[in-house]
Amino acid sequence: MTYCVGLLLDAGIVLLSDTRTNAGLDNISSYRKMFTFEEPGERVIGIMTAGSLSVTQTVIARLTDAIEDPDADPTRSIMKVPTMLGVAEIVGNMLGEVRREVATKLDRMSQTASASMILTGQRKGGPMRMFLIYPEGNFIEATRDTPYLQIGEHKYGKPILDRVVTSETSLADAKKAVLLSMDSTLRSNLSVGMPLDLAVMREGEFRISEQRRIEDNDPAFARMSEDWSNALRTSFSQIEALD
Amino acid sequence: MTYCVGLLLDAGIVLLSDTRTNAGLDNISSYRKMFTFEEPGERVIGIMTAGSLSVTQTVIARLTDAIEDPDADPTRSIMKVPTMLGVAEIVGNMLGEVRREVATKLDRMSQTASASMILTGQRKGGPMRMFLIYPEGNFIEATRDTPYLQIGEHKYGKPILDRVVTSETSLADAKKAVLLSMDSTLRSNLSVGMPLDLAVMREGEFRISEQRRIEDNDPAFARMSEDWSNALRTSFSQIEALD
Numbered sequence: 001m002t003y004c005v006g007l008l009l010d011a012g013i014v015l016l017s018d019t020r021t022n023a024g025l026d027n028i029s030s031y032r033k034m035f036t037f038e039e040p041g042e043r044v045i046g047i048m049t050a051g052s053l054s055v056t057q058t059v060i061a062r063l064t065d066a067i068e069d070p071d072a073d074p075t076r077s078i079m080k081v082p083t084m085l086g087v088a089e090i091v092g093n094m095l096g097e098v099r100r101e102v103a104t105k106l107d108r109m110s111q112t113a114s115a116s117m118i119l120t121g122q123r124k125g126g127p128m129r130m131f132l133i134y135p136e137g138n139f140i141e142a143t144r145d146t147p148y149l150q151i152g153e154h155k156y157g158k159p160i161l162d163r164v165v166t167s168e169t170s171l172a173d174a175k176k177a178v179l180l181s182m183d184s185t186l187r188s189n190l191s192v193g194m195p196l197d198l199a200v201m202r203e204g205e206f207r208i209s210e211q212r213r214i215e216d217n218d219p220a221f222a223r224m225s226e227d228w229s230n231a232l233r234t235s236f237s238q239i240e241a242l243d
Numbered sequence: 244m245t246y247c248v249g250l251l252l253d254a255g256i257v258l259l260s261d262t263r264t265n266a267g268l269d270n271i272s273s274y275r276k277m278f279t280f281e282e283p284g285e286r287v288i289g290i291m292t293a294g295s296l297s298v299t300q301t302v303i304a305r306l307t308d309a310i311e312d313p314d315a316d317p318t319r320s321i322m323k324v325p326t327m328l329g330v331a332e333i334v335g336n337m338l339g340e341v342r343r344e345v346a347t348k349l350d351r352m353s354q355t356a357s358a359s360m361i362l363t364g365q366r367k368g369g370p371m372r373m374f375l376i377y378p379e380g381n382f383i384e385a386t387r388d389t390p391y392l393q394i395g396e397h398k399y400g401k402p403i404l405d406r407v408v409t410s411e412t413s414l415a416d417a418k419k420a421v422l423l424s425m426d427s428t429l430r431s432n433l434s435v436g437m438p439l440d441l442a443v444m445r446e447g448e449f450r451i452s453e454q455r456r457i458e459d460n461d462p463a464f465a466r467m468s469e470d471w472s473n474a475l476r477t478s479f480s481q482i483e484a485l486d
Contacts, residue, residue, distance in 0.1 A: 155398030231478035
């Protein structure tokens, strides 16, 4: 499985993804699930993926091919299409197409393959936008009412987001929130695993403002996780019982 | 949907269930999902249910019929069978049987009906035991390594249990833990709803030591929920950021 979360805030975009993939319980690997594309100062795009690796890798490979093809027109290249909505349409159509191709192949074995994506970014002159793209290619968009989107194992990490994240949340707090949301998921579900990929795109910079991989032994993340555990246990012990 | 959680601790058993049921999103009702049976000083049994109401109500009704039937032998009455393992076998077989009956009826409409249960209790002379019974009637048991079982929407409320519950947890803390686990679930998932049913069976009492319904407007639960929210937000603000 997977856990990816994206926050669309007034100050910018924050993305966090894990890297664990598995084909059955006995075949576990680590694959990057966050992909970024930028022409600094002009546009920045981030994509996070969940689901069948055979689907998501093919989608990313074809999108990359189209970007690198000098003859690709704006209906194929996500770096040429004029708006983020156009980017979402290209990615959505590609996801739906690849999913159907793979499903046709798997149909003979009564298996299915599915995938979903979070797509986000900003183009010069336009607003930041964030979309959740479903397996068939249709999508929904994050708004001020609901400024975050999740794919994969989203339930464990949702309560903390529901409590602390609004559109006005600062980027520093947003990074804390997604990391603690991931921390709860990592603790409760073995199918989500380190290392993590974190990226920030500040509003109006049209580039990856910050990107880092957080390895399994990262001391700052371990310290944050430990502090949060201790804070939860202390808070728990201080809550007055029901009676 | 549903959220039910049971803790099997050295000091006793703590059970908590919600009451929301729905047939589609536009048909929402409130039904008790916790059922208790006792012969004080001799045996106490608690059952919590998740899944199709047509299955779970029939199972509980047939179990109750067998208890009330003076001619029922120990292979049918959960109040006569000598051990908690025997109780689990009666309940499991009944669940599997009713599920198959209902499934046969629904098959014509290409629909399915499924249900699962948490069964727990203690008989004089025996240990407290807690089982999770699957739709087909097979079951697993809570142990000291994993002293809690959940059915229904279990993911939102799992992180807090993973952090604070061990076999040594006191009953007062256990009640807090299940209520805060439920609180996270209520906030993040509309298909789980108030009122709640809480029950405690202290080790060696062989009776329902404590049972209460927590209504939507319960001031103590509202205060606990509010305190927990505030504590989480304060803890969050005090955690040092990653950089």
